[in-house]
Amino acid sequence: MTSRRLLSRLGASVGAILLAGAVLADTAALQIERGAYVARASGCLSCHGEDLSGGYRVETPMGTIVASNISPSRTHGIGGYARDDLAHVLRRGVAPDRRLYPAMPYASYRGMTDADIDALHVWLQDQDPVDTAPDHATELPFPFNIREGVVAWNWLFPGERDLPRVDDPVLRRGAYLVDHLGHCGACHTPRNAFFGMRDDRYLAGEEVDGWLAPNLTPDPVAGLGAWETQDIIDYLRTGHADNVVQAAGPMAQFVQHGTRHLDDADLAAIAAYLETIPAIDTGRQDMPVIPPVGERIQPRHLYGQIRAEMTEARGRSDPAEPELLYLDHCAACHGVSGEGQPQAYYPPLVQNAALRRAEPGNLLQVLAHGVPAGKLYRAPAMPGFVDELSHHQIATLANYTRTTFGDRQVSNLTAADVERALAPDDMPLPLRTLQVLAWAAPIGVLAGLSLIIWWLARRRRPGPQEG
Numbered sequence: 001m002t003s004r005r006l007l008s009r010l011g012a013s014v015g016a017i018l019l020a021g022a023v024l025a026d027t028a029a030l031q032i033e034r035g036a037y038v039a040r041a042s043g044c045l046s047c048h049g050e051d052l053s054g055g056y057r058v059e060t061p062m063g064t065i066v067a068s069n070i071s072p073s074r075t076h077g078i079g080g081y082a083r084d085d086l087a088h089v090l091r092r093g094v095a096p097d098r099r100l101y102p103a104m105p106y107a108s109y110r111g112m113t114d115a116d117i118d119a120l121h122v123w124l125q126d127q128d129p130v131d132t133a134p135d136h137a138t139e140l141p142f143p144f145n146i147r148e149g150v151v152a153w154n155w156l157f158p159g160e161r162d163l164p165r166v167d168d169p170v171l172r173r174g175a176y177l178v179d180h181l182g183h184c185g186a187c188h189t190p191r192n193a194f195f196g197m198r199d200d201r202y203l204a205g206e207e208v209d210g211w212l213a214p215n216l217t218p219d220p221v222a223g224l225g226a227w228e229t230q231d232i233i234d235y236l237r238t239g240h241a242d243n244v245v246q247a248a249g250p251m252a253q254f255v256q257h258g259t260r261h262l263d264d265a266d267l268a269a270i271a272a273y274l275e276t277i278p279a280i281d282t283g284r285q286d287m288p289v290i291p292p293v294g295e296r297i298q299p300r301h302l303y304g305q306i307r308a309e310m311t312e313a314r315g316r317s318d319p320a321e322p323e324l325l326y327l328d329h330c331a332a333c334h335g336v337s338g339e340g341q342p343q344a345y346y347p348p349l350v351q352n353a354a355l356r357r358a359e360p361g362n363l364l365q366v367l368a369h370g371v372p373a374g375k376l377y378r379a380p381a382m383p384g385f386v387d388e389l390s391h392h393q394i395a396t397l398a399n400y401t402r403t404t405f406g407d408r409q410v411s412n413l414t415a416a417d418v419e420r421a422l423a424p425d426d427m428p429l430p431l432r433t434l435q436v437l438a439w440a441a442p443i444g445v446l447a448g449l450s451l452i453i454w455w456l457a458r459r460r461r462p463g464p465q466e467g
């Protein structure tokens with residue numbers, strides 16, 4: 001072999017090795033990118049934090065459950081997790097050292113594909129470790145602190161349904177994103193008394209953490225029937241749609257850390273799928289939550305004019321108490337006529353979904369606690385009024401804005417309604433019964449044992465007549 005031929009062969013081999021290396025690196029990079037996407041679509045960062053250090057509290061009627069550190073820290077996170085450990089967590093709710101509560105939505109994730117779990121694992125292990133524990137721990141009362149109890153729950157409520165048998169690849173993708181990655185049903189599907197998802201009420205709306213996760217079925221009045229496909233896409237991408245609806249509570253968080261990162265095709269698939277599920281009329285709503293597109297009023301832009309309008313409104317002869325409250329606390333941002341300043345991200349109240357909804361709960365949450373400054377479309381913060389105003393005043397403001405801007409005919413909320421909306425959820429009766437029984441059972445067993453011992457002791461003791 002001439003040295004030239006040798007050199008050229010050597011060159012070819014080096015080239016091949018470099019190419020193989022580059023392909024591998026590319027595959028790894030693609031895998032990490034896919035894992036990041038799966039994590040976004042699944043809302044992992046919504047609960048475990050952008051740095052995966054955990055700490056988010058899931059409030060349940062049984063107590064607070066704290067999301068774990070899932071950064072690849074070997075001491076405080078999941079640095080020791082093999083791929084299958086992650087699969088067991090996601091599909092069965094079983095971590096290497098303990099069973100998890102269903103506050104971690106494995107009942108939905110159980111349908112995740114192998115490929116998505118592979119990618120998620122690679123991505124998780126590629127993140128920076130955070131070597132600290134969340135600053136609070138999960139504390140549930142007896143008997144719910146016994147994690148083995150979850151076995152019974154998992155057996156009774158195996159979780160989100162299997163994917164529907166549809167051929168259309170877009171609808172299949174939509175169903176997968178909704179049911180399994182996006183775990184929409186974990187918040188939007190009503191639950192039975194033991195917190196199992198009710199398949200017969202699929203996505204018909206449910207309360208979470210004091211917020212209503214609304215009806216997502218295509219019912220024209222109670223659900224998303226009046227929403228354009230684009231409204232759904234915009235809402236999931238930006239947290240608001242066409243100046244009539246804004247995400248403010250748990251959904252704002254999920255949009256921010258999750259759905260806003262999805263690509264156009266996936267958002268369109270979610271919207272398309274939601275339009276095909278069975279419509280369920282939940283009864284209470286009497287007009288579409290957001291007005292159909294032809295009836296929407298486009299707000300005039302009042303930027304810079306509000307101060308003059310407020311002076312003028314105050315100068316009018318004795319405005320009634322509700323209007324005064326509104327001028328004092330709301331008009332500076334939302335405008336005297338409720339048209340907001342959309343270009344500065346202060347939303348219009350005219351036709352606002354929060355005011356048109358029959359259930360006032362989400363509105364009362366916003367009035368009491370405000371809306372934290374969103375990183376979503378750079379929305380500024382709205383202050384909460386629970387410390388400044390009485391429950392009666394909050395009810396008055398809710399009634400005034402619902403009837404003035406929200407197209408509601410009547411609104412008679414009282415201080416008691418505000419009280420109720422802001423109080424933490426009670427434990428449902430069956431769970432409370434379970435708790436009482438769990439306490440009663442050992443006490444019963446102890447009492448029974450004492451009785452037997454006492455009886456045995458009595459028999460042993462020589463009776464007085466024998467003495």
Ligand code: HEC
Nearest residue numbers: 042043044047058065066067068070089095100101103104
């Ligand atoms: C709704 C909030 C929520 C979402 C969304 C969520 N988790 Fe969790 N996760 C939790 C909570 C709460 C716990 C702790 C449960 C417990 O203590 O039983 C947990 C526990 C875990 C654990 C167990 C860690 C340990 O303690 O050993 C892992 C792993 C995990 N989550 C990964 C994920 C991944 C990956 C995703 C996204 C696919 C995800 N989680 C999405 C709330 C959530």
Ligand code: HEC
Nearest residue numbers: 178182183184187211212213214247248249250251252289
């Ligand atoms: C952590 C609980 C949670 C999860 C998970 C969740 N949502 Fe929501 N969603 C809510 C809540 C609560 C609201 C009410 C508005 C708010 O929070 O600001 C809402 C509002 C909405 C709305 C607006 C409906 C209306 O009538 O105003 C849409 C659309 C929506 N969610 C779609 C989805 C989709 C699609 C998914 C899954 C990809 C999903 N949500 C997952 C809790 C959740």
Ligand code: HEC
Nearest residue numbers: 246248329330333345346354366371374379380381382401
């Ligand atoms: C400092 C400015 C500011 C003040 C004062 C203010 N808001 Fe807001 N409000 C906002 C902003 C900003 C948002 C939108 C937040 C977002 O989209 O993330 C908002 C959102 C809302 C929403 C929609 C929430 C939803 O869930 O869709 C309603 C309703 C509302 N405000 C009513 C009021 C009322 C009534 C008052 C007076 C008690 C008031 N606001 C006072 C800035 C303000």
